[in-house]
Structures are given as C-alpha cells and as structure tokens.
Amino acid sequence: MKHIKTPQDIADMARGAVFLGTGGGGDPYVGELFLLQQLEEGRSPMIVTADDVADDAFVVSIAGVGAPTVLVEHLVSERTLLDLLARAEAFYGRKIDALISAEIGGANSMFPLALGARAGIPVIDGDGMGRAFPHLEMTTFSIDGITATPTVMIDDLGNVATVTTPNDRLAEDMLRALCNTLGAMVLGSFYSMSGKQMKQSAVRDTITQTLEIGRCIRESRETCEDPVSGLMTYLNDPKRGRYARVLFDGKITDVTHETRDGWHWGAVSLQSMTDANDKMVVEIQNEYLAARRNGKTAIIVPDMISILDRETAEPLTAEMLHYGLRVKVIGYSAVPELRTEKALKVCSPRQFGMNEDFLPLESLA
Amino acid sequence: MKHIKTPQDIADMARGAVFLGTGGGGDPYVGELFLLQQLEEGRSPMIVTADDVADDAFVVSIAGVGAPTVLVEHLVSERTLLDLLARAEAFYGRKIDALISAEIGGANSMFPLALGARAGIPVIDGDGMGRAFPHLEMTTFSIDGITATPTVMIDDLGNVATVTTPNDRLAEDMLRALCNTLGAMVLGSFYSMSGKQMKQSAVRDTITQTLEIGRCIRESRETCEDPVSGLMTYLNDPKRGRYARVLFDGKITDVTHETRDGWHWGAVSLQSMTDANDKMVVEIQNEYLAARRNGKTAIIVPDMISILDRETAEPLTAEMLHYGLRVKVIGYSAVPELRTEKALKVCSPRQFGMNEDFLPLESLA
Numbered sequence A, B: 001m002k003h004i005k006t007p008q009d010i011a012d013m014a015r016g017a018v019f020l021g022t023g024g025g026g027d028p029y030v031g032e033l034f035l036l037q038q039l040e041e042g043r044s045p046m047i048v049t050a051d052d053v054a055d056d057a058f059v060v061s062i063a064g065v066g067a068p069t070v071l072v073e074h075l076v077s078e079r080t081l082l083d084l085l086a087r088a089e090a091f092y093g094r095k096i097d098a099l100i101s102a103e104i105g106g107a108n109s110m111f112p113l114a115l116g117a118r119a120g121i122p123v124i125d126g127d128g129m130g131r132a133f134p135h136l137e138m139t140t141f142s143i144d145g146i147t148a149t150p151t152v153m154i155d156d157l158g159n160v161a162t163v164t165t166p167n168d169r170l171a172e173d174m175l176r177a178l179c180n181t182l183g184a185m186v187l188g189s190f191y192s193m194s195g196k197q198m199k200q201s202a203v204r205d206t207i208t209q210t211l212e213i214g215r216c217i218r219e220s221r222e223t224c225e226d227p228v229s230g231l232m233t234y235l236n237d238p239k240r241g242r243y244a245r246v247l248f249d250g251k252i253t254d255v256t257h258e259t260r261d262g263w264h265w266g267a268v269s270l271q272s273m274t275d276a277n278d279k280m281v282v283e284i285q286n287e288y289l290a291a292r293r294n295g296k297t298a299i300i301v302p303d304m305i306s307i308l309d310r311e312t313a314e315p316l317t318a319e320m321l322h323y324g325l326r327v328k329v330i331g332y333s334a335v336p337e338l339r340t341e342k343a344l345k346v347c348s349p350r351q352f353g354m355n356e357d358f359l360p361l362e363s364l365a
Helices: A007-020 A029-040 A078-092 A106-119 A168-181 A195-201 A206-223 A227-235 A341-347 B007-020 B029-040 B078-092 B106-119 B168-181 B195-201 B206-223 B227-235 B341-347
Strands: A046-048 A058-066 A098-100 A151-154 A160-164 A185-194 A244-260 A263-272 A279-285 A287-293 A296-300 A304-309 A326-332 B046-048 B058-066 B098-100 B151-154 B160-164 B185-194 B244-260 B263-272 B279-285 B287-293 B296-300 B304-309 B326-332
Touching (some): A058 A078, A058 A168, A058 A195, A078 A185, A098 A106, A098 A195, A160 A168, A168 A185, A168 B168, A227 A244, A227 A326, A244 A279, A244 A296, B029 B106, B058 B106, B058 B168, B078 B185, B098 B106, B160 B168, B168 B185, B185 B195, B227 B244, B227 B326, B244 B296, B287 B304
Antiparallel strands (some): A058 A185, A151 A160, A160 B160, A244 A263, A263 A279, A279 A287, A287 A296, B151 B160, B263 B279, B279 B287, B304 B326
16 A cells, blocks of 8 residues: 655656557646645545455546547546545445546546545556557456446536446447537546456556656656666566567657547658658557558557657657657557457457557567 | 327327427327327326326426437337336436426427326326427426436437436537437436426427317318318417418428538428419428518517428428428417517527527518
C-alpha cells in the first residue's frame, strides 16, 4: 500500500501516462491539477496492489468519456466526482470498495486517483490496457467477459444516463452518442466486478509504471547525455516479455490531422537526421497505430508507439506534433495480456481497419 | 369506462390517429396489428376518462422513439412491451396505475393501448398534444413542468438505457442519439406523473376523437356524396374552440423529400382543380407545418393540416404523397391547450425555424 505524496510524484505520473497514451488518451493535465489540489488539502490517493483486494470486494472503473480537445479545457469538478460516486453506489446497489483505471494511458489514469483521493477509496495499481485505446471493448476486462455496462454516467449539470447491454461495442456507440449530446465530456463508472475478477483480468502495476517512466525521464535529463537511453534501459525487460526499441531518429516533415466519425485521423511523416532518403510514416487513429519505415512496417498495434522530443525525451501527444520538431520514435511491446489470441480479436490491426495481422515488435524491428 | 371491442373500432381509431398525425407521427399499422391479435386472444384495452383516475395514481406515457420508416416495418413484440413495463416499475420504484399516450397522432396512439390490453392496465382517454409533434418538450405535460424524464428505454434485444435530465430539449437529443445507435427504434416510458398532474395537463378525450374521426370518414363514404363534408361537420365545433376548413382542393404537382439532421423535410406543391394559377405549397418537417396559398399563409403550426384523398377522405401521411394525387387540404385548429402563450413558447412557428408568429386558422382562412 503506498501513497502518491508529492507534486513531483504527480508530475512524474502524468508524464508516464502520456508516454503510455501512445499519442492519444487525452491530456492528464486537468486530473493532475485536481490531484495537486487534493495534496494541498492533505488528501492523497491510496494505491493498493491487486492482491491486497479481497475476492468479494466490489471494484469499478471511473473514466471520462469524451473528446480529448474538450477534456483538456474541462476542469474536473469535486462535486461531479462525488455525485458520480453516490449515483454509482445507488445504481449498483452496493458500496464501492476499490477503484481501478480502465486505461492507464492519458487522462483516464487520473480520474480514479482523483475520486480515490477525494473520497478515501483505495485505487488499484493496475488498469485494463497498459496503454490507451479508444473503445470500451478493448480492455482486458472486456476481453475476459467483464462487460463495461451496467454503467451510470453524469455531466457537470446533473444530467444522468445509464446503459445496460451485453455488447461492449454497442455500449461504446451508445455512450459516444450520449456524450456528444452532453457537450462531449462526461464521467462514468464502468466494468463493475469482484475483487477476484479484477485479480484475474487487470494489467498489474501500471500506476507504478507511470511513476517510474516519469521519474526515469526526469532523472535521465539530469544525468545522461541522451535522456532517451535511460528510458530504454528501464523499458527493456525481456524477462517480463517487454521489449523497447528506438525505431527512428528524425525530424517531422509533415503532419496531417482530420476529425472524422468522432476519431482523430492523421499521419506523421519523418525524415532521418542523417539520411534524407530514410523516412518513416506514423499512422494516427486517436493513438499512434503503426509506423512504416520506407514502406516497411516497423511496429503495429497493439504494440505501442511513443514519439518523444529527441533532446528532452518529453512524450508528445498527436496534437503536439508539428513540422520541424526533432523527435525519436519509440517502439514498446504491448503488455502480454494484449498479445494473446483472445485479445487480438478486439485490438489487432484489422480492428482498426488495416488489412494486416499483428506481428510483434521484436520480430519486426 | 369503455373498451375498444371490435376490429372495426381499431381500424377507425387508426385512421383517426393518422388524421391527427398531420402527415407525421408514424404509421399506426403495427400497433393496429398488435391490438387485433390481443382482441383475438380475448383482451381489449380498457379506456378510462381522466376524471376516473385517482389523484395519487401513478401515470406514465409509453411511446416509441424512432424513425417512422423503421417503425412501419418493426413489429411490436409482446415480450418487449412486458419487459419495458417490468423495468419501468423497477426504475420508478412503484406500480404503474394507468397509461396515457404522449401524442395521439400516428403510431404513439397505439403503444399505450397495446401494453394496456396486454397487461390489463387502464389507458386514459387523452394525450399530451391532440396531434403529433416531433419533440419531447412539445407536450402539454412538458409545458406544465412534467418532465419527460426520468425515462427508461429498451429495444427488442434487451439493451436498456435510462436518462434523467431537467431539460426536455436535451432529453430529446439524448434519446434520439441513443435510438440511432439501437437501430432507430426503441420503446420507452416518459412523463411519470400523478393522477392529479395528469388531470391538470392532459388533452382530454382524444382517443374518443380518433375513434369518432375514423368512424365519421367510414360512415360518410357510405352516405355522403363528398365524404370530406361529413368530417368537416364533425370537426367544426366552435363551442369547444375548434375550427375546421377545407383550405384547398387540387392535385399534387410536385413533392420534394429530404432526410436531414434526423428530420423528414419537404414540400408539397398543389394546383387547383379549376384554376391552374391557384396554387398551394404545404411545408413538411416530419409533420405538415404550414400551407401557403399563392404565397399567403393559410394555416401554420401548431394549427393542424391534414391532406385527404379527395374522393375517399383517406388521411395521407407525408410519405404517401406523390405527383398526380387529387387531394383536399384540411385545416383544423389546434387544441386550445397548444394555443396559449406558454405553449407557443415551445410549438410556435419560430420553434420550427420559421421567421413568423402563430396566427390562428380562423383569422387566416
């Protein structure tokens, strides 16, 4: 059991969450502000390891649903968080014993911590992805049959909706439609489950990982010539089935953005720092989905792509990219839970409209 | 207290509901089929007058939400109706004592009768409009502060959603969005209210009116040279503040249809049978909203326009109109409840995007 006790912990964690957001997932900035305020008021989130949670505990995810562009300007309201908690407990008919993040990448790393700190509910060190993904059915919970609904969602004006469906893909569509009518930002409770189910399905220790990634980047800046190197050393952990590679070192020569069907589509074109004919294109669909070097796939979803500022190793979300930036493209293998046959049915390249199968980073790069 | 006892009663009522649907409201045909089946099984809906309902009774509206084009091909399922009843009673936490139609025009005249017949719940002789309108906030209930939500809605596959908001215009947007993700057809419970509230706000005796309109058209066909005349005699009732006029007698020279923003938009052009220079245009936005004769407004919403086959007096919905049809355009004053200052704030021409104020039929025609 540990607490996040200092503003530096929160800053490290937010940076790590952006890294694991693989370009998407929304900016954790407003959640960071909320947590800082809680620290000032003497409250900090209590983080527990999955195994510390009783089998019969009642666990839910708290998450924001909405457009990242709205999220970043939409402060988190204490009143709304507490209202959601009260409504969720009434809706499920029981007290919530622990919270867990549905996606550790980006903004949704912060909402459980924010409510956990404010209401004194433990937050489990783990999540349902180990990264960010745009759909409710793309979590290890959903893959293991723990449905996203019944869900209750609210906005800051007191509007409330609930959805109950056995189909998480349909739940995604229903929630997205509701969210769009409610100003593109709502908070909801998802994946209600027992402690036992959580222990079987959660991706473990990912809050710790955000902290460590953030800390590693910060400390590397002070000690290394190349702060990316320190991070690569931390990330590469073949014993745990995790591989990391610097896939490209270059400058951005073009970025296209399009908002269509509620998604952020685009592509980033890069040119090597040393060879003008060596090029990479990173494809965006909310997150970075695939990177092709001179036409050849270097990494593909669910494996993870992060784009870092090449000098500071600051992780950059898709909205931050622009012509002329010098960056390094990092490939990081997905958590093993997302590389199983069962998981690839919902998060393989084909689920994102690409006509190809998943190949692991370590065999491609 | 009366029953609808024969297939002829149901046919009369459905025809009357199409007349009051003013071109929109959806085809009551599938509801008619369901009621016929109930009659065959020995069940008929029990119709009660508003005053027969106790002040502390719990009254709700049952309505279909969806695209009329889907509705007409979507049979009403007994299982879904009973499932909705069970879920609504659980959601509101009390037994439903009586049902009332939210809109008597079109398909939503039938759903409360269908469930009422099947489950043995009385159906109140009245509704919230005396016609059809496309939005939840355009009912006498909503106008009097009885909100459409909390609502529970379900589809035939067991997907369930609830919405709670103080704003009926927002409720409309949320439900429309949900409905679109659920195959454009759901059933829901709306406007939960006490018997006392219902008696203050309901438009009275409109089930009886559908029956009488249908019967009048049917009987007129057998006895009158012009079946429209018999209907006009029935409708004109200045003592009750109701006026009816034949506004135009002609043939359709053009019809335009467009489905945009979830609405059915269009216009019907007519030419007089006797004078080729005498023309009328009827504007459609789901319902017939306004008729202009040679550029001059002859009737405008919330007053009611029906287009009848000029030989048989069969009421025609907007989808049925086509080039060459000989028709009579009927103007009928709205129920007095919709002509008040308070009501016009939600159902005046300006609420439908027209840059003009309401003028009553009897001063225009």
